[in-house]
Amino acid sequence: MQADGGGGNCLEGVRILDLTxxxxxxxxTEVLAWLGAEVVKVENPHGGDPxxxxxxxxxxxxxWYFLLxxxxxxxITVNLKEPRGLALxxxxxxxADVIMENFAPGAIERLGLGYDEIRAINPxxxxxxxxxxxxxSPFENNLAFxxxxxxxxxxxxxxxxxxxxxxKPGATIGDTGTGMLMAISILGALYRRKGSGRGERLQLAMQxxxxxxxxxxxxxxxxxxxxxxxxxxxxxxxxxxxxxxFPCKPGGPNDYVYIYTSRANQAHWHxxxxxxxxxxxxxxxDYDTGLARAERExxxxxxxxxxxxxxxxxEAMRLIGEAGVPAGAVLDTGEIQHDPDFERRGxxxxxxxxxxxxxxxxxxxxxxxxAPPPLTPSPALGEHNAEVLGNWLRLSQAEIDELRESGVT
Amino acid sequence: MQADGGGGNCLEGVRILDLTxxxxxxxxTEVLAWLGAEVVKVENPHGGDPxxxxxxxxxxxxxWYFLLxxxxxxxITVNLKEPRGLALxxxxxxxADVIMENFAPGAIERLGLGYDEIRAINPxxxxxxxxxxxxxSPFENNLAFxxxxxxxxxxxxxxxxxxxxxxKPGATIGDTGTGMLMAISILGALYRRKGSGRGERLQLAMQxxxxxxxxxxxxxxxxxxxxxxxxxxxxxxxxxxxxxxFPCKPGGPNDYVYIYTSRANQAHWHxxxxxxxxxxxxxxxDYDTGLARAERExxxxxxxxxxxxxxxxxEAMRLIGEAGVPAGAVLDTGEIQHDPDFERRGxxxxxxxxxxxxxxxxxxxxxxxxAPPPLTPSPALGEHNAEVLGNWLRLSQAEIDELRESGVT
Numbered sequence: 001m002q003a004d005g006g007g008g009n010c011l012e013g014v015r016i017l018d019l020t021x022x023x024x025x026x027x028x029t030e031v032l033a034w035l036g037a038e039v040v041k042v043e044n045p046h047g048g049d050p051x052x053x054x055x056x057x058x059x060x061x062x063x064w065y066f067l068l069x070x071x072x073x074x075x076i077t078v079n080l081k082e083p084r085g086l087a088l089x090x091x092x093x094x095x096a097d098v099i100m101e102n103f104a105p106g107a108i109e110r111l112g113l114g115y116d117e118i119r120a121i122n123p124x125x126x127x128x129x130x131x132x133x134x135x136x137s138p139f140e141n142n143l144a145f146x147x148x149x150x151x152x153x154x155x156x157x158x159x160x161x162x163x164x165x166x167x168k169p170g171a172t173i174g175d176t177g178t179g180m181l182m183a184i185s186i187l188g189a190l191y192r193r194k195g196s197g198r199g200e201r202l203q204l205a206m207q208x209x210x211x212x213x214x215x216x217x218x219x220x221x222x223x224x225x226x227x228x229x230x231x232x233x234x235x236x237x238x239x240x241x242x243x244x245x246f247p248c249k250p251g252g253p254n255d256y257v258y259i260y261t262s263r264a265n266q267a268h269w270h271x272x273x274x275x276x277x278x279x280x281x282x283x284x285x286d287y288d289t290g291l292a293r294a295e296r297e298x299x300x301x302x303x304x305x306x307x308x309x310x311x312x313x314x315e316a317m318r319l320i321g322e323a324g325v326p327a328g329a330v331l332d333t334g335e336i337q338h339d340p341d342f343e344r345r346g347x348x349x350x351x352x353x354x355x356x357x358x359x360x361x362x363x364x365x366x367x368x369x370x371a372p373p374p375l376t377p378s379p380a381l382g383e384h385n386a387e388v389l390g391n392w393l394r395l396s397q398a399e400i401d402e403l404r405e406s407g408v409t
Numbered sequence: 410m411q412a413d414g415g416g417g418n419c420l421e422g423v424r425i426l427d428l429t430x431x432x433x434x435x436x437x438t439e440v441l442a443w444l445g446a447e448v449v450k451v452e453n454p455h456g457g458d459p460x461x462x463x464x465x466x467x468x469x470x471x472x473w474y475f476l477l478x479x480x481x482x483x484x485i486t487v488n489l490k491e492p493r494g495l496a497l498x499x500x501x502x503x504x505a506d507v508i509m510e511n512f513a514p515g516a517i518e519r520l521g522l523g524y525d526e527i528r529a530i531n532p533x534x535x536x537x538x539x540x541x542x543x544x545x546s547p548f549e550n551n552l553a554f555x556x557x558x559x560x561x562x563x564x565x566x567x568x569x570x571x572x573x574x575x576x577k578p579g580a581t582i583g584d585t586g587t588g589m590l591m592a593i594s595i596l597g598a599l600y601r602r603k604g605s606g607r608g609e610r611l612q613l614a615m616q617x618x619x620x621x622x623x624x625x626x627x628x629x630x631x632x633x634x635x636x637x638x639x640x641x642x643x644x645x646x647x648x649x650x651x652x653x654x655f656p657c658k659p660g661g662p663n664d665y666v667y668i669y670t671s672r673a674n675q676a677h678w679h680x681x682x683x684x685x686x687x688x689x690x691x692x693x694x695d696y697d698t699g700l701a702r703a704e705r706e707x708x709x710x711x712x713x714x715x716x717x718x719x720x721x722x723x724e725a726m727r728l729i730g731e732a733g734v735p736a737g738a739v740l741d742t743g744e745i746q747h748d749p750d751f752e753r754r755g756x757x758x759x760x761x762x763x764x765x766x767x768x769x770x771x772x773x774x775x776x777x778x779x780a781p782p783p784l785t786p787s788p789a790l791g792e793h794n795a796e797v798l799g800n801w802l803r804l805s806q807a808e809i810d811e812l813r814e815s816g817v818t
Contacts, residue, residue: 010597023625035597050673057632064631068624132735135776136754142730147644148737151654151667152726156642157741158579159568165654166663166739168642169578170567171622173586180589185775187596188419188444194603203776207737208756211771213580215477216432217742218770222473223466227743230662233565233577235556245560245574253639254575258560264459317561321551326541328557328616330575332566333626334636345545347617361627362620366594367544367612 008373011037014190015392017089017096018042018073019113021049023146023172024130024206025102026069027179032098032186033072034364034373040388041070041379042089045077045409048381061356067378068361071351075379076388077409080111084408088393093118093125095392097193098186102130105141115201124199126189130182134205144206149174153210158217160230167230178209233258240290241297242272245330246308248316254335257308257316260326263290268325275323276307349375385409417782420446423599424801426498426505427451427482428522430458432555432581433539433615434511435478436588441507441595442481443773443782449797450479450788451498454486454818457790470765476787477770480760484788485797486818489520493817497802502527502534504801506602507595511539514550524610533608535598539591543614553615558583562619567626569639576639587618642667649699650706651681654739655717657725663744666717666725669735672699677734684732685716758784794818 014037018029026041026049033039043049052066079085090113093099099118101108108114108129115127132144133152150156150168160167171177182204189200211218217228220236228236233245233256240263245256261268270282281287286296293300308316313329320327331339337360342348349363354377363375385404389395395403403409423446427438435450435458442448452458461475488494499522502508508527510517517523517538524536541553542561556577559565564583569576580586591613598609620627626637629645637645642654642665649672654665670677679691690696695705702709717725722738729736740748746769751757758772763786772784794813798804804812812818 010594010601012601014600031593035594053673063628065625065628068628134754134756137750139726139730143733143735144737145669145671145735147642147652147667147669148735151665151737151739154740154742154745155578155580156654156667156739157663160576161569161573164570166642166665167569167576168640168644169564169580169582170626170637170639170645171564171578171580171582171586171619172625173578173580173582173622176622176624177580177582177586177589180586180593181773181775183593184440184589184596185419185444185773185777187593187600189777191423191596191600191603192419192421194600201776201778204774208751208754208774210580211745211751211756212774213582213585214742215585215771216474216581217579218746219472219474219477221742221746222768227741228579230579231577233556233575235577236579243556245565254566256560256575258556258565260554260556262554264462317548321548324552326552326554326557328553328560330560330565331563332636333563333623333630336563336620337627337630341546342617342620345543345617347543347620359631362624364590364594365613365617365621366590367610368594368598369610 008034009036011035011190014038014098015096016040016098016100017092019099019101019103019108021102022051023069023175024178025100026051027176028130028183028186029100030069030071030073031180031183031364039073040092040384041073041075042078043075043381045079045382045407048075048077052381062378064359067351067353067356067359070378071363072376073379074384074388075381076385077382079408082408084403084406086112088403088408089113090121091393094122096122096125097190098126098128100128100186104143105131119199122199124193124197126186126193126200126202128182128186128202130178130204130206132206134208135203137205137207146172146174149178149206149210152207154214154217155210158214158228158230158236161232162230173210173213174206177213178204178206181209181212238294241293241300242304244301246301246305248308248311248313250312254330254332255313256330257313257320258328258330259304259320262326271323272304272320272325275320275325276304278303346372351375351377353377355380382409417443418445420444423447423507424505425449425507425509426501428508428510428512428517430511431460432478432584433587434509435460436585437539437592437595438509439478439480439482440589440592440773448482449501449793450482450484451487452484452790454488454791454816457484457486461790471787473768476760476762476765476768479787480772481785482788483793483797484790485794486791488817491817493812493815495521497812497817498522499530500802503531505531505534506599507535507537509537509595513552514540528608531608533602533606535595535602535609535611537591537595537611539587539613539615541615543617544612546614546616555581555583558587558615558619561616563623563626564619567623567637567639567645570641571639582619582622583615586622587613587615590618590621647703650702650709651713653710655710655714657717657720657722659721663739663741664722665739666722666729667737667739668713668729671735680732681713681729681734684729684734685713687712755781760784760786762786764789791818
């Protein structure tokens with residue numbers, strides 16, 4: 001299901017010069033492409049974004065990783081080691097509304113493409129930078145990747161079992177989580193710029209972005225005075241049984257159903273008791289408040305697990321959900337990939353990539369006027385050289401050919 | 410450090426009517442407030458957003474949880490069970506640029522405040538809704554909270570140790586992660602609306618939003634043909650040793666340093682060998698490629714751990730980082746809370762709340778022209794009744810008093 005329009009033209013006419021690679025930067029500019037901006041990815045002529053080669057695929061095509069984070073963009077090749085290549089990027093910067101980069105610390109400035117240089121030629125530019133650590137941090141010159149941000153930003157310390165080492169969430173909060181916050185600030189800056197023409201410098205550190213996603217842990221810490229703990233599948237704040245994952249048939253690694261009964265809504269607990277045939281406990285003071293249940297958490301968890309083990313996780317989720325208690329099966333990536341529901345609703349879409357085959361992948365999940373924006377393929381390396389150099393810089397075909405032959409593009 | 414301006418006025422003049430509660434909705438509208446929108450939170454006169462009472466604090470004030478997710482907003486009380494209360498919300502909807510809600514499925518429509526009703530009185534409205542499950546999903550009527558979304562959206566299945574049950578990331582990806590994606594779509598819609606006046610309906614399901622944050626797991630699945638696994642502190646994609654957490658002095662629950670050596674950059678491995686005094690292995694084919702190291706991962710991990718155990722995590726991070734290898738100490742919430750670096754750089758700011766005392770908390774982490782936007786307090790319940798009803802609806806003080814005395818506000 002793909003909508004005409006479907007939000008895909010919110011940013012029509014906005015030009016993004018995209019100097020990003022891997023995920024934190026590309027996830028950000030990809031969102032802007034989904035919303036209709038013209039995102040031009042500048043890549044080196046020899047292999048392009050290193051993300052094209054990550055998680056290599058047997059046929060040597062662009063990695064699925066690259067397809068996932070570069071949908072809907074255009075690609076031009078520019079050799080930044082050539083003075084004429086740098087001049088070309090500056091010419092494009094003059095025509096852009098936004099520039100974004102996530103090179104290693106100091107690299108963009110060494111290229112002569114730092115904020116001051118670009119602002120001098122385009123005072124209205126929105127200049128966005130993602131780094132591992134913030135300017136002025138003791139680690140501002142350090143390299144970082146997703147897992148480093150998750151370690152240094154508190155995320156890992158609150159993920160895992162209480163009596164075991166920290167665990168890294170499989171979700172790439174350090175990369176995509178950071179990219180989303182930068183996208184928000186870019187969009188805010190674009191809103192002000194429309195009309196005023198006023199540019200802005202935006203900077204975000206991956207470490208700093210992590211704090212935004214673990215604010216509940218800061219609330220828990222303020223409430224208890226203790227460093228926020230790890231709590232396995234349960235809540236950091238504790239005191240809420242039953243709350244957690246319960247085993248289901250046939251007992252595979254992801255055969256669990258999450259059950260949550262809110263302290264704020266006593267009805268959840270009563271509905272759950274009715275469902276599992278323990279109405280006798282409704283109103284029993286030993287079980288009827290969150291605090292009372294916290295004192296017999298193991299006993300309660302065992303009682304619920306005895307019931308959940310009779311069902312597979314889908315059936316358990318259906319029965320508990322229909323009873324009015326929040327519940328969710330632990331779905332794995334295979335189940336999500338093959339569930340026709342996600343495809344029917346346009347949450348998973350098929351990328352029809354001419355060289356890299358069809359690939360079913362998550363698109364932008366927000367429905368705009370009834371449907372998520374349609375997915376368009378990631379670009380081949382340098383696919384849009386002629387188009388972009390012609391449209392943005394009004395270069396002739398002969399000039400474009402000469403740039404390629406000279407090794408500039 | 411707080412900047413004048415500092416991005417805090419990107420959305421100047423934008424009016425948001427905020428019917429959200431808990432976190433997925435409030436985290437979204439809070440970002441819009443940080444960027445300068447006027448966000449008016451509509452709360453019931455009897456206690457307001459249930460988030461005010463969550464994680465109760467001993468002095469009975471607003472929960473820290475509430476302070477964290479409602480900075481910079483205004484609060485008005487409206488009794489939605491009163492016809493005059495509903496009429497008041499409709500009057501405000503006429504004056505708003507954006508309405509957002511995250512009530513249980515069907516609730517807003519039952520109140521007569523559904524999209525069709527609001528669009529009829531304000532055709533330019535941007536109408537944003539967050540639910541647990543998507544329209545058309547078999548679970549569209551089910552309740553959901555952060556942990557349910559993380560279970561059903563694949564996040565938990567890829568988090569935890571390989572041979573153990575799934576774990577819930579401490580980061581509230583289901584709530585704040587969802588809120589950020591909706592903020593992006595709202596900002597895109599606002600950009601188009603400025604000038605065109607065109608409104609839009611936006612819908613996002615928490616389950617669907619999760620897929621956006623685990624796309625690397627879909628890449629790994631496409632590469633291997635297998636459901637994405639759990640990998641503890643390591644990478645889903647494997648094959649990259651050394652990569653993971655290594656124990657440090659004095660051996661507490663978070664005394665680890667994350668070390669990552671990229672397959673794409675052999676220099677990381679060589680620098681690390683030099684640092685730990687094992688230059689003799691540089692160039693040894695049994696260790697010199699990612700594939701070779703993958704076959705002796707345990708041996709390599711033990712060799713590195715022997716070195717990291719001599720240092721505390723801060724010292725280890727400093728030494729490894731200075732050697733040019735990506736590394737990060739696993740910081741806990743207490744260390745982040747008390748590290749002056751975050752406060753000096755404006756990433757942690759002090760909320761000077763008149764009733765709920767000073768509270769040091771993470772603000773918006775993106776620097777706009779040199780500094781994150783300044784933090785302003787969350788509102789007291791109904792603090793802005795007179796101001797908002799006066800400014801938005803031009804009600805007189807007598808009319809405002811009468812509404813309060815009648816129990817409408």
